[in-house]
Amino acid sequence: MLDVNNFEFMKIGLASPEKIRSWSHGEVKKPETINYRTLKPEKEGLFCEKIFGPTRDWECHCGKYKRVRYKGVVCDRCGVEVTRAKVRRERMGHIELAAPVSHIWYFKGIPSRMGLVLDMSPRALEEVIYFASYVVTDPGDTPLEKKQLLSEKEYRSYREKYGYAFEAGMGAEAIKKLLQEIDLDKEAEQLKEELRTAQGQRRNRAIKRLEVVEAFRQSGNRPEWMILDVLPVIPPELRPMVQLDGGRFATSDLNDLYRRVINRNNRLKRLLDLGAPDIIVQNEKRMLQEAVDALIDNGRRGRPVTGPGNRPLKSLSHMLKGKQGRFRQNLLGKRVDYSGRSVIVVGPELKMYQCGLPKEMALELFKPFVMKELVSQGLAHNIKSAKRKVERVSPEVWDVLEDVIREHPVLLNRAPTLHRLGIQAFEPVLVEGRAIKLHPLVCTAYNADFDGDQMAVHVPLSAEAQAEARILMLAAHNILNPKDGKPVVTPTQDMVLGSYYLTIEKEGGKGEGRIFADPNEAIAAYERGIVGLHSRIALPAASLNKTSFTAAQQDALLITTVGKLIFNEIFPADFPYINTGSKENLLKGTPDRYFIFEKGADLPARIRDLNVADSQAVVKGYLGSIIADCFRRYGTTETAVILDRIKKLGFHYSTKAGITISVADITVPKEKEEILAEAEKNVQVVQNQYRRGLITEDERYGRVISIWGRAKDDLTDVLMRSLDRFNPIYMMANSGARGNVSQITQLAGMRGLMANPSGRIIELPIKSNFREGLTVLEYFISTHGARKGLADTALRTADSGYLTRRLVDVAQDVIVREEDCGTDKGFEVDEIRDGREVIEDLFDRINGRVAFQNVHHPETGEIIVHRNELLDEDKARAIVEAGIRKVVIRTVLTCRTKHGVCVRCYGRNLATGKMVEIGEAVGIIAAQSIGEPGTQLTMRTFHTGGVAGDDITQGLPRVQELFEARNPRGQAVITEIDGTVADIRDGKDKREIEIAGEKETKVYAVPYGSRIRVTVGQTVEAGDELIEGSVDPKDMLRVKGLKGVQNYLLREVQRVYRLQGVDINDKHVEVMIRQMLRKVRIVDSGDTDLLPGTYVDLRDYEEANRQAFASGLEPAIARPALLGITKASLETDSFLSAASFQETTRVLTDAAIKGKVDRLLGLKENVIIGKLVPAGTGMARYRGLTLEEEALPEPAVEDEENPGWEEGVEAETVTE
Template sequence: LNDLYRRVINRNNRLKRLLELGAPDIIVRNEKRMLQEAVDALFDNGRRGRPVTGPGNRALKSLSDMLRGKQGRFRQNLLGKRVDYSGRSVIVVGPDLKIHQCGLPKEMALELFKPFVMKKLVDQGFVHNIKSAKRMVEKARPEVWDVLEEVIKEHPVLLNRAPTLHRLGIQAFEPVLVEGRAIQVHPLVCPAYNADFDGDQMAVHVPLSAEAQAEARVLMLSAHNILSPAHGRPLATPNQDVVIGCYYLTIIRKDMKGEGRYFSSPEEAMLAYYTGNVALHAKIHVRTEKGWNATSVGRLIFKDRVSIDPDYLDEIFAEIGDNGTTRKVLNKIVSFVCQRYGTHRTAEILDQLKRLGYRFATQSGTTIAATDISTPPQKKEIVQETERLGDLIEQQYRRGLITKEERYQRFIDIWAKAKEDVTKAMVENFDLFNSVAMMSTSGARGNVSQLSQLAGMRGLMSDPSGRIIDLPIKANFREGLTVLEFFISTHGARKGLADTALRTADSGYLTRRLVDVAQDVIVREVDCGTNDGVFLTAIMDGDEVIEPLEERIVGRIAADDLADPETGELIVGFNEEITETVAKQIMAAGIEKVKVRSVLTCRTRHGVCAHCYGRNLATGRIADVGEAVGIIAAQSIGEPGTQLTMRTFHTGGVAGEDITQGLPRVEELFEARKPKGQAIITEVSGAVKIVEVKGIRRVSIITEDGEEHLYQIPYGARLKVRDGSQVEAGDRLTEGSVNPHDILKIKGIRGVQMYLVHEVQEVYRSQGVEINDKHIEVVIRQMLRKRKVENPGDTDLLPGSLVDVMELEDENQRVEAEGGTPAVARPVLLGITKASLATESFLSAASFQETTRVLTDAAIKGKRDDLIGLKENVIIGKLIPAGTGMPRYRVIEIQKEEDENNTEPAPEQPPAAEESIG
């Protein structure tokens, strides 16, 4: 920068001197040009001409560069700050912790809580002034540790693991002092952090003020964050060792010691087990109040140690028969507890399951040896038979009976079937108590396809372009691969790693754009008073249900009275929440279409209302005012982004079949781009007639009043309609993806909203990722906020400019009140990048992209920023207007109660969250 300034000053002085000397015109002109260039370089180096370089050929950093990019002022210093009172260390598992605790290394805790410890030392009269207290802490004298224990009691700390992809990446815990230098983490919070214990590190932060501590305890404590904000199901569910322990405990095995014995009570049965008269897995009969119950000692122990309604557990055990409780079953139990008893109780039950699981996982002695992996005896026959078929196909091809493509296709089909058969044989061949099989069937680790690579056959591999190689790998890892098979395998392995690396970056960038577009969507009021809503049906793809209606309507508010079509009795009234029970009634009544309130139709300015948003999935209650639902939506869509596969499926390069899937498809939808392999859609409804002239196909659609619309079908596109079939406006005539802008033209706003929700859901569901619709709706709402003015009428708007819906309505109302003509505008669909740059707030837009353009633009127009969103407030260092930072919550004061003679022991459980912080 100094260098750039120096050049401006030198040239300016030289120009001054030349003018005083009255130098010839050409020299002065040259000097003026050079001065202009120097000034340009100072403002934005490299904007015109070659960038000015310093020593080492590095472009010099101009004023614009100071603001721009990830290292610029905005993103480095204003949106990302470093904090004091923090530390980081490696994490290890803390199997004895309760779910709201974490183990903090002693030395780290002492450093983090130093000021608190020093104050306490002075208060309790160990030392007389702060200076000597500091010295005492630094020497780590014995009294210091006692004081530290008192200080951290009930003082939560925050744990964070990078990358923080959603809000559960930072949670609060009560610290417990531990020896050693590693932070101990409760095993069940790992899924939320996506953490494992192979050397991951975590950061600790200390909330200082009383308000911060209260927020950490009530809002961020891990025991209160069991449900995922993305889909409302528990995230902290048992996995791995806990699953295998519970599975082992509850499984029933034939011909075990004591099978068929009868006991008068569960206690008697357990006594018999502890004295070695009955095996853990034997099927026995136990007398209960309801009569004789067939069970096993393991199941009795499960019912004894886990404090859930025993009748419910009996139902579950009856459902699974002699099988053990798999991961799915345990998840079901946790979900049930959550719905029935709330998160507080769930936390206790999770800890009980954890203790039980660990205890019996240890007792099961699950090991893994080469002998466990047994190849099924039928494999040899299956492979030989398939090879014989392969020779037959090859023979047909040689005789010219089938084409090369057909031969390739048939090869792949027969070997895929062979792999299936081997896998089936392998699964039947495994013993119930085989350690490897147990891990897989219980859902603790691994799946059938991984097992079949170990013990079945590896099957077909694909080459770098994604085409399947028609030479199968007949061996499995237990038998060992030949050199050629090994070589073929390397393609897939490399591609996997390369894909993962690319995916992470893409997904991170998508999340960043989503956050930017949705950040100012906050629940601003309880009800916006609209009667509008959207009709929801199940999302279908052909005949396959992608998302059932029940899942879509739970937790929404009904936008109309809904009655049973048979009996006519009211199931749910207008503005009432559709709960799980109500949803079941609706499904039982056979209703297929339900009108619910939705963010898409909400009338709240700069945000949404609680009624249109519905239930906050992380709490299971209707959203509170101040909830930052936009950010939650962005995180819920962005977080699973890394799991979505990258690949574009190629079907042998057939034109019009290249459909993008996975992450690129989601991006294409949110950016509202023209899709690849675009389908032709009809603008009118009517009957289809297909005409072919000289090899050019045309589809003509004849409307009811006899008008004819012709569409030319490009060469190689596959038709989706038949001669004589009926089509609706907006239907596809050919295979492929539809351009969302066309749908907006034909079907209007509601049509394009529904289309986008469906398409995004399809990508996520096909990868087995669950996201609630409302998150996608929040983002789509932001994409359709603007209107393009076509005829300004008597308003002050400019033709062709983009205005906010609400602004347009205000302006039109004002003009109509004065008796003028209102403006005419049409809705536009903006991609998320465009939408976030078109925001009212220039601070937010500048910190996102194109910093210099946004700032110069704002300066020219003399814009003002009302600081409505979150980002603007973070940039200038104000409290964000969401959550407890909202004006309506700021008037609350916290009264400190200094209780000197506090002798009663601290409560074991954290206090339950109050209903609402308000």
């Protein structure tokens, strides 16, 4: 067998008859399968042991040789070799066909490869192959032409006229003869000559033919190999036949298909031996051809062959295709052992890096480890007795299990795994019961909740796998989200509520204005009930031992609350004291207004001066900022510890606060009646205007909708003002723990306007709220929206999953491959705006990127950032504060690395906050980052208030439209020249916009009803939109070139995501755009080998031209091409990757003819053949490492402040 890790590439081609015979271990002559009495395979049948190997290990068919000692002996009675039974999975057989048969892939595929080689139409080919017409193979000296079709009647009359002066035949034999006679070199010369002169259709046909002819020339395949003389028979274990309980047999469809072929082949042999009449032989040959077609690709031509119950049989092609095919079901998605699954429950007592594993599950998963340990501890004499002990669950097994799982991480996965945080590593802790316990903070990453979700556990077996799990995948190490670099482990729900409750201030609370000596005294006073948790008190700042206070602050009194003291105890001494939930407090330290600097001041008066509303409590978003800041200051380990403390504190105080929801908390504001009456009055005014004919139906509808919208907003404002700050519902919504303002409005205000099933808003609003209850009609109207929501969600999930799959496929081979590609191009970025609104500011766009050139301060001229230097937060902020609007950065769009990107062009790895490392699979990360939020995008196309045909697509459909480079709905007309708008006039059925440039004037026709964006006299640049709508990216590429289309796609994708409140970093979108633009289309091949009309990799095109220049030849001319992600995936150099994506048969047909070589550069190809992926630790540069052992330090005793799990991670030193 091949050693999987030691071959460089994989080649595919056509198999010659000799090759097929060399694979085979014998000819299958009979259609029999298994003898129904003995249940043993029939000799020379489809399951014959002589051909395919024994059905039992080390045992021949007749039973003369049994046992391993006869290994390799061929039995003299039955002819079966004594060997392992698993050879029946790899040994092939063959069938010698009595007449040649055409391979359906090559004659029926689109385009028909056989037809292109022979220059015959597919229809003519079909007539010949299926014995409807004769084809002239050699006209001799008759006036007939070669490849001319003759009907039965014509053939007979020509035979009478010319006798045997010409040759004509039918069926695959005739085609084979024609194929053998083709001189590929001569054919290629003629086609190249034709290309120089021909135009239009003829030229296109010549290009297509040349492509196929060149493919045969260069690959060493012979055209006649498209016709089969010998049919390979796949190994029997891959088309099994098994006995069911009732004595009946279940068999693979392939066996039925093979049986038909063998039956017809044997009948044909017999007819030929008997010298039967031509017409009977021809009919039999046609039936053989159809049987082989059905075996290879059933249903491709004519009606499919059906089995019992009219079910089409699954042919060889179906075995490869689709989700259930060989590629996606068995090669890319295998089932693994050492895994289990169970329901999850919350484990608030766990540390960040722990999970609870049920005892019985752990015992089963770690069984081999436990057995080994039992033997080595002398608790069992041998493996067998150890196994018995484990299966009977003896008491000593549990102690051993504890030892085994210590320091042995397991992987937890929740489906659907939308991004890499869907699989993380934890150290298991044994728990009673049968449910897996999950740490509450990792729920966000998994998108898990505890309403019955299940999760799968996997055990990494080898030492290397364990090390990778511990160092790269440990939950405590995955704090940042790869899509935007923000923390993904932000506390949620109860934890947020607890922190919020701790940090609220209350005016005139119990014990307000007291002064304490230090925090301990204050907390003790609170515990004795002398002072409230939210009351404002003062204490010397120095007593807090904070190094983050300024010198002046250290001498002053700090005004704070006991709750804030408790909250701040969890942070290190140099972390700012959080006294208010403001950005300023976090970045610049506690504001001075909370300190009393002068001695003997009037404390109660100072406290009264501080407005309670100024001190914001800690809300969910602010907790996120705190964690991000901790990560920047202290790194992973310390942050994980702080997170666990926040979790503990939050749960504790949300429980202590006893916050619950009651009906009494929902108070309907008194002003509701007035607001509704006012709205009713305004609507009446509008209705009257409409009746008098002052406004149109559309205007009336629009105004009514906006009146009710305003009424709801007014009611919301009144409601939020009227709620008490300690109202539980208000606290939940305000802290970000659960719910939002709109839900509170529905509970206590009004539900507002609803849409009908078609998505149009019904102008009668629901005036009731849930507290008062809905009328029957209101309830009915509400159900439309609810139903649409559910249907939408289901569709969105499927669409979003398919988008992710296409994104992964197109970018799977983008890996960081080198340090610096030395590109000479940068990319200028500025903020992205949508009208007046800034969608993404400059800071977000340059943070974590590498500067392409020095950036100078506009006033002082000093260098803020040097060329090729990373722009971190501070430098990016400095640039923005200096008032610089545009920065030129390095980007993957201009990276010159072949088959990947370089470190400098990519910049910072968002998941670690450091520069990206060589080997990082940035393509997959980009695909996951764009695909994962896909389910949050809306499906709707917004109906803009009644403007005819002007629906702008948004949400998920818009993202798909952009990545597939489709012509958008509501397409905008763009100008192709720079100039000014000379005139806008009304034409016959369209309006005309005239643009006057320097050299030429162009007139653009735009439909009536579209919104024009330009005015007469306005200056426009090429690529500017003349009317509202979306630009076709292909037009953009033509008019504005690569830079223009890159910028457009990036802005548009970001617009969709940011408007839905999803932050994705630019670099992920850039990776995708790079993949869409990596090919060029050859216009003129010059003297190179490139074929006109084909898509070629930019680097290959440049290489071909460099060689042409070096030899003084004519270079090729090409245009940049923009491919949609599906097309780009199928155009990849790797046929394995393309075949496992879509259109499997077409990809394989094409690859076989071209004799394609797969260099195994991407991830999918390597997974398919079972190699380690060439990314991360699987890269060649990391594979040659050896470990030097060093004594590990003893882990310290674990306690709250010092969890021992950071020990020993850095202990081994690695040498090349």
